[in-house]
Amino acid sequence: MDFPEEFKYTEEHEWVMVEEEIAVIGISDFAQDALGDVVFVELPEVGAVLEAGKAFGVVESVKAVSDIYAPISGTVEEINEDLIEAPEIINTSPYVDGWMIKIRMTDAADADALMTSDQYQALIAEES
Amino acid sequence: MTIVGTSGLVLNEKLLFEHSDPGRKGYSLPKLDVPTAELPSNLCREEINGFPELSEVDVVRHFTRLSTWNYGVDSGFYPLGSCTMKYNPKVNEVVARIPGLAGIHPATPSHLAQGTLELMYRLQGDLAEISGFAKVTLQPAAGAQGELTGMLVIRAWHEARGSKRSKVLIPDTAHGTNPATASLTGYDVVPIASDGVLTLEEVEAHMDDGVAALMVTNPNTLGLFETNIEEICKLVHERGGLVYCDGANLNALMGIARPGDMGIDVMHFNLHKTFSTPHGGGGPGAGPVGVTEELIPYLPGPGIEFDGERYQIETPKTDSIGRMLAFHGNVGVMLRAYAYIRSLGGEGLKHASEMAVLNANYVRARLEGVYDLPYTTRSLHEVVFSDKDLEGGCHTLDVAKRLIDYGYHPPTIYFPLVVKGAIMIEPTETESQEVLDEFCDAMVAIAGEARDNPELLLQAPVRSRVRRLDETKAARKPKLRWQEDT
Numbered sequence: 001m002d003f004p005e006e007f008k009y010t011e012e013h014e015w016v017m018v019e020e021e022i023a024v025i026g027i028s029d030f031a032q033d034a035l036g037d038v039v040f041v042e043l044p045e046v047g048a049v050l051e052a053g054k055a056f057g058v059v060e061s062v063k064a065v066s067d068i069y070a071p072i073s074g075t076v077e078e079i080n081e082d083l084i085e086a087p088e089i090i091n092t093s094p095y096v097d098g099w100m101i102k103i104r105m106t107d108a109a110d111a112d113a114l115m116t117s118d119q120y121q122a123l124i125a126e127e128s
Numbered sequence: 129m130t131i132v133g134t135s136g137l138v139l140n141e142k143l144l145f146e147h148s149d150p151g152r153k154g155y156s157l158p159k160l161d162v163p164t165a166e167l168p169s170n171l172c173r174e175e176i177n178g179f180p181e182l183s184e185v186d187v188v189r190h191f192t193r194l195s196t197w198n199y200g201v202d203s204g205f206y207p208l209g210s211c212t213m214k215y216n217p218k219v220n221e222v223v224a225r226i227p228g229l230a231g232i233h234p235a236t237p238s239h240l241a242q243g244t245l246e247l248m249y250r251l252q253g254d255l256a257e258i259s260g261f262a263k264v265t266l267q268p269a270a271g272a273q274g275e276l277t278g279m280l281v282i283r284a285w286h287e288a289r290g291s292k293r294s295k296v297l298i299p300d301t302a303h304g305t306n307p308a309t310a311s312l313t314g315y316d317v318v319p320i321a322s323d324g325v326l327t328l329e330e331v332e333a334h335m336d337d338g339v340a341a342l343m344v345t346n347p348n349t350l351g352l353f354e355t356n357i358e359e360i361c362k363l364v365h366e367r368g369g370l371v372y373c374d375g376a377n378l379n380a381l382m383g384i385a386r387p388g389d390m391g392i393d394v395m396h397f398n399l400h401k402t403f404s405t406p407h408g409g410g411g412p413g414a415g416p417v418g419v420t421e422e423l424i425p426y427l428p429g430p431g432i433e434f435d436g437e438r439y440q441i442e443t444p445k446t447d448s449i450g451r452m453l454a455f456h457g458n459v460g461v462m463l464r465a466y467a468y469i470r471s472l473g474g475e476g477l478k479h480a481s482e483m484a485v486l487n488a489n490y491v492r493a494r495l496e497g498v499y500d501l502p503y504t505t506r507s508l509h510e511v512v513f514s515d516k517d518l519e520g521g522c523h524t525l526d527v528a529k530r531l532i533d534y535g536y537h538p539p540t541i542y543f544p545l546v547v548k549g550a551i552m553i554e555p556t557e558t559e560s561q562e563v564l565d566e567f568c569d570a571m572v573a574i575a576g577e578a579r580d581n582p583e584l585l586l587q588a589p590v591r592s593r594v595r596r597l598d599e600t601k602a603a604r605k606p607k608l609r610w611q612e613d614t
Contacts, residue, residue: 039603062599063525063542088604 007086009120035061072110141193144180154184163180164214209540209552220464234455245439260388263417274396274415279313284426293340301348303374345374349544351510361391380509383478401464483557484509493567517551520582524549532589534570
């Protein structure tokens with residue numbers, strides 16, 4: 001399983017890639033593997049205001065339905081429309097093609113508080 | 129060990145559309161003895177695309193063959209946790225088919241429907257007695273509608289007091305439909321953690337003046353009794369909220385403990401679970417709702433009243449949430465439930481709950497140590513294992529599929545979500561020790577196969593009519609109707 005060094009991670013198994021004021025958000029390789037085949041994704045509207053820690057979308061697999069939580073507060077700039085028709089991209093490419101939303105962060109410093117790849121790997125080693 | 133599952137003359141069957149042969153028909157009309165009349169041409173079409181044309185024997189064989197693919201509680205053990213798949217005694221069916229009851233029209237005036245109304249009235253009373261509530265409405269047509277009814281009653285109660293509360297607390301061991309119900313009622317769902325049994329501290333930490341209600345399931349979906357429920361209800365009430373109980377697991381409590389006595393304000397019953405009416409295939413079900421004295425004015429209507437002489441269909445009161453359904457709910461289901469309650473009696477219902485708990489604990493005792501038991505608190509009517517100790521790279525899904533080869537309907541899997549790889553077994557009281565032993569033998573054998581020959585699990589099912597289905601494709605690209613070109 002792969003956890004890119006340059007990303008940040010959350011306890012709810014989302015990843016965040018920060019590019020200046022924009023944060024790209026998806027779910028980790030661990031999350032997609034635990035969920036199994038993803039069959040449905042619900043994403044917010046562009047312009048929606050997200051609050052850190054609150055659910056912003058839903059991902060459904062053959063096993064379970066899970067909320068996806070906003071790692072950071074901000075406004076949705078763009079969503080990955082491809083996932084609506086082809087949610088399996090989340091399984092095949094969780095970090096590249098399977099990105100979910102891009103948000104403009106309320107405060108870019110918020111991302112610093114998230115976990116590094118090493119911290120996240122320690123967390124999932126403990127969980128599994 | 130006896131393997132119940134086998135295969136033999138299990139026949140394949142095509143779709144009706146694929147059987148079609150133009151010109152075949154399964155009817156014969158008597159000779160015409162009136163003048164012919166043309167239908168208006170604008171109401172007629174040339175042909176119905178793909179309309180199947182079959183003979184009588186084609187149709188009879190088609191549906192008879194399909195019926196042999198069914199698996200139900202009349203065919204075998206069906207330990208689907210949280211669903212209470214108990215055997216439905218046939219005497220209930222006899223009662224529901226009594227012509228005077230089965231044939232009555234829902235719009236029949238009440239003075240011509242006294243018998244049916246009396247039975248419904250008595251059922252309301254029996255359910256209130258069993259659960260400890262002041263009044264019961266029979267109107268909701270299913271468990272989910274019962275939940276919605278109950279939450280709308282809670283909402284109406286808050287609104288009548290000018291309260292603007294917007295949140296509902298739901299522990300992670302509540303029944304899976306509860307968050308959807310709270311959301312449909314217009315509330316924000318606040319999930320709270322339980323660690324098996326809900327603690328007063330956890331509720332206290334979240335119980336602020338924005339919380340309208342706590343929705344619990346007792347016993348919860350781990351099959352554990354919520355031992356702190358009385359203190360929790362007291363706290364929620366002190367802080368201005370109400371407590372909803374999902375009655376899905378009432379089968380553990382009949383004649384032993386009453387949710388109304390625990391301080392719960394509203395609960396729905398699943399007649400199709402606890403009270404032994406047919407179950408599955410999408411209904412019809414029945415989800416009556418019981419409430420405390422204080423909430424009676426908000427119940428849906430019309431309900432059934434008795435003035436000492438006659439049974440009447442009462443007009444809903446001004447504060448009522450209104451109708452939840454046309455007419456009076458699924459009366460046939462109510463009749464079956466009433467027959468069940470009366471044929472068992474109070475002592476019989478209590479015995480049923482005791483045996484349901486005993487059976488679950490028997491399965492638990494036989495499988496503990498073979499499968500991981502994540503919560504060791506004493507179980508009531510169901511028990512949840514996990515796939516943690518399973519060897520050979522096998523998972524819960526593989527155990528479920530392998531059980532099909534052994535001739536059992538798999539238990540509920542991957543629920544509750546608090547247990548990773550959950551296997552949730554609810555045997556119910558209607559199974560004998562022999563059946564439980566055969567099932568447990570199969571479960572033990574499957575754990576052994578996972579260790580010694582995991583391919584048996586990973587390839588399963590091999591004895592069933594079809595092999596492992598592509599659930600992912602079915603969910604991603606569902607085919608919901610027949611189309612000629614597919």
